[in-house]
Structure formats: C-alpha cells, structure tokens
Amino acid sequence: MIHMRCLIVTQDASIIIGKGGSHVNEIREKSGARVMVSESIPGNPERILNVSGPLDAVSKAFGLIVRRINDEPFDVPSVPGSRAVTIKFMIPNSRMGSVIGKQGSKIKEIQEASGARLNASEGMLPGSTERVLSVAGVADAIHIATYYIGNILIEAQERMPSASGSSYRPSSNSRRPPTTSSSTPYVPGFSSYAAANPSQQLQTQQIYIPNDLVGCIIGKGGSKINEIRHLSASQIKIMEPGAAGVSVAGAPAPTGGEGERLVVITGQPANIQMAVQLLYHRLEQEKQKQLRAQTASNSS
Structure with missing residues (x-):
C-alpha cells in the first residue's frame, strides 16, 4: 500500500473530477485506487491530488489521470505525438535522495525505463519538509515512472519507517509559510464524490x-x-x-x-x-x- 500526493492546477483538477464526480469515479473503478482531490483554495492556483492503494493500482491511476487530462481513451496505448503532461509529486525531503540515487543514477534508470523526464526541485515547499519531483511524459510513461518511484518509496519506508515531516498545505498566499508549526501531514477537505453519495451505506x-x-x-x-x-x-x-x-x-x-x-x-x-x-x-x-x-x- 502506498499514498502519493501531487500538486495539480485547478483547471486540470476540474477535468479529473468531471461533472458530479463522474470522471474521478471512473478512474477509481478502472484502477482500483482511491483518488481524492482537495478543495479549491481561493487565490491559490493549485490543489492536492491524493492517490492511495496497492502500488500497481496507484501507478495505473496516474496513467488514467493523464489520459483524462489529454481526453484520450483509457484502453489503448499512448500514440506517438500525445501531449506530455507534468505530474508534480510531493516527496518528503528525507526520501528524495533515495529517488534521485547516487549521482542521479535512480532518476536516469526511471527515465530510461519509462520514457518520462524527471526533475527534482532543490528547495522545499513553503512551510513543509516536502520537495517537488516533476515527472513529464505521456500516459504510459507516467504510469511506468510512478510505479518505479512508488517502489523506491516503499523500500525506503521499510528501511527508515520512522521518517516524518510536515506536508505542504496550499494557502491563498503559498509564498508565505503557514503560521502553524505542526508536523502532522495536511489532510485537506476532500472532494470525495463517492463518499458524498447518500445512497452509499455506512x-x-x-x-x-x-x-x-x-x-x-x-x-x-x-x-x-x-x-x-x-x-x-x-x-x-x-x-x-x-x-x-x-x-x-x-x-x-x-x-x-x-x-x-x-x-x-x-x-x-x-x-x-x-x-x-x-x-x-x-x-x-x-x-x-x-x-x-x-x-x-x-x-x-
């Protein structure tokens, strides 16, 4: 099981959710992963996309998310010329070294295996101990790269289970760190359309x-x-x-x-x-x- 978080622009978030949650529910159903999008914060152009579940389901979900953003069919391979989409994963600073590898060896390995381009930010996000790992590519490339990244994170977690830190929280002014200094990960108000469905039994x-x-x-x-x-x-x-x-x-x-x-x-x-x-x-x-x-x- 793994939980991966990324920043997405509000426009892409709306596409991923779809009317009445139709798109996000389809991604959940076809991938088997739990997919949730944080509420929109006025003045902040980005929202948090949370995907959790078994690693193969999570990586498949990110491939489907890219297809949805590109308005591509879910059940055919990425075609040459498909638009590359950038997914901005939020990785704890304590884990980023494992993802990069010695002299960038892991990033090179992931790029060669997936065809995606990876870039790790130098600085941490405001008020947090997380850095951004940008992964750019077509749907299949993002799917494969996410699997490799998730696998590294799971192995790192098994080696250093006690690593913790503060997660990035979007605000109306994301340049200024939040005033609270809590190490609890931010759990935004989720737009969980499946959970909001009153027909679902408790x-x-x-x-x-x-x-x-x-x-x-x-x-x-x-x-x-x-x-x-x-x-x-x-x-x-x-x-x-x-x-x-x-x-x-x-x-x-x-x-x-x-x-x-x-x-x-x-x-x-x-x-x-x-x-x-x-x-x-x-x-x-x-x-x-x-x-x-x-x-x-x-x-x-």
Missing part, C-alpha cells in the same frame, strides 16, 4: 490500539479525537477496556491482545480509511516522541 471497521496510547488519541479535553472525527467525517468510538470486537456483515470479529483497546469507526468507506490513517499517524507520532524522550534520558 460501514463499520474495528481496530485495536495500545491501551497506554489511548490518551494521545483522545487529547486534552477530547481535542485530538474530535479533530480526527471532523477531518474524516466519521464516527469514532473508543470502547471501555475489555470490550471485544463483534462480527459485522459476515466479517469475523477482530481480536485484540492484552493491553489493547477496541476502537469502532463508522462512516463511508473512504472516510473510514482516512480515519484509520489519521489514527495510525497519531500513534506513530506518539511512539516517536516517546522514543526520542527515552533516547535523551539514556544519553543523559
């Missing part, structure tokens, strides 16, 4: 979290859990100690270990996934904080 997902980390999930006065509820548009209930999961719609009940607390999340499928990502990110933040404190204590 679903329930049950996960377990360590009992000693429940406090960091809830936050002072419930501030953190309320923020996650708001961002994900999901109902989140932290059960009492000892509560066990129940089977839902034929799915077996999840089992928790000793010292774990059951969390029940209810909402649209896309919103549930966002809630789970936010919860796990919060847990990871807290674990890293505890690890740093322990390291500092040992060194002193």
Whole structure:
C-alpha cells in the first residue's frame, strides 16, 4: 500500500473530477485506487491530488489521470505525438535522495525505463519538509515512472519507517509559510464524490490500539479525537477496556491482545480509511516522541 500526493492546477483538477464526480469515479473503478482531490483554495492556483492503494493500482491511476487530462481513451496505448503532461509529486525531503540515487543514477534508470523526464526541485515547499519531483511524459510513461518511484518509496519506508515531516498545505498566499508549526501531514477537505453519495451505506471497521496510547488519541479535553472525527467525517468510538470486537456483515470479529483497546469507526468507506490513517499517524507520532524522550534520558 502506498499514498502519493501531487500538486495539480485547478483547471486540470476540474477535468479529473468531471461533472458530479463522474470522471474521478471512473478512474477509481478502472484502477482500483482511491483518488481524492482537495478543495479549491481561493487565490491559490493549485490543489492536492491524493492517490492511495496497492502500488500497481496507484501507478495505473496516474496513467488514467493523464489520459483524462489529454481526453484520450483509457484502453489503448499512448500514440506517438500525445501531449506530455507534468505530474508534480510531493516527496518528503528525507526520501528524495533515495529517488534521485547516487549521482542521479535512480532518476536516469526511471527515465530510461519509462520514457518520462524527471526533475527534482532543490528547495522545499513553503512551510513543509516536502520537495517537488516533476515527472513529464505521456500516459504510459507516467504510469511506468510512478510505479518505479512508488517502489523506491516503499523500500525506503521499510528501511527508515520512522521518517516524518510536515506536508505542504496550499494557502491563498503559498509564498508565505503557514503560521502553524505542526508536523502532522495536511489532510485537506476532500472532494470525495463517492463518499458524498447518500445512497452509499455506512460501514463499520474495528481496530485495536495500545491501551497506554489511548490518551494521545483522545487529547486534552477530547481535542485530538474530535479533530480526527471532523477531518474524516466519521464516527469514532473508543470502547471501555475489555470490550471485544463483534462480527459485522459476515466479517469475523477482530481480536485484540492484552493491553489493547477496541476502537469502532463508522462512516463511508473512504472516510473510514482516512480515519484509520489519521489514527495510525497519531500513534506513530506518539511512539516517536516517546522514543526520542527515552533516547535523551539514556544519553543523559
């Protein structure tokens, strides 16, 4: 599983979404990836495109996105003379070295394999620790290049799972960094048309979290859990100690270990996934904080 973010101009965002979300729903259906576009920010010409899922589905989605921007059919190879589209991926600075490779070896390898052109920005985006990796090419080239880039990022994540940073947040004045100095990735208000469809039935997902980390999930006065509820548009209930999961719609009940607390999340499928990502990110933040404190204590 991988989550890739990129900047797109508002005009291309409108094309990708389509009337009533028709285009973005088709891309989701044909690729098997989750595709979401952030809300438009007045005064900012760019929006964030989020694509997540298995790597092959994500890379296929980006190929389809380029076809949609170029108004090309989805089911035929790119023809010679197709217009090259530039996808501006946002890559954490800590991962960019892995993508570039020693003396640019990885970028050269991706360019040769895909036919796309890659260029990594020198500086970071305002108020964040992310840099832009521009990938230009026709649909098939973008599809192949995205697969290579995603594979490198997954390998880097396995080697250095603790790497974290602050993600770029579009604002009306993107030249000026945001005033908040949070290391939490920006989760914009998603235009999730599938999730906005009232005919979709609510679903329930049950996960377990360590009992000693429940406090960091809830936050002072419930501030953190309320923020996650708001961002994900999901109902989140932290059960009492000892509560066990129940089977839902034929799915077996999840089992928790000793010292774990059951969390029940209810909402649209896309919103549930966002809630789970936010919860796990919060847990990871807290674990890293505890690890740093322990390291500092040992060194002193």
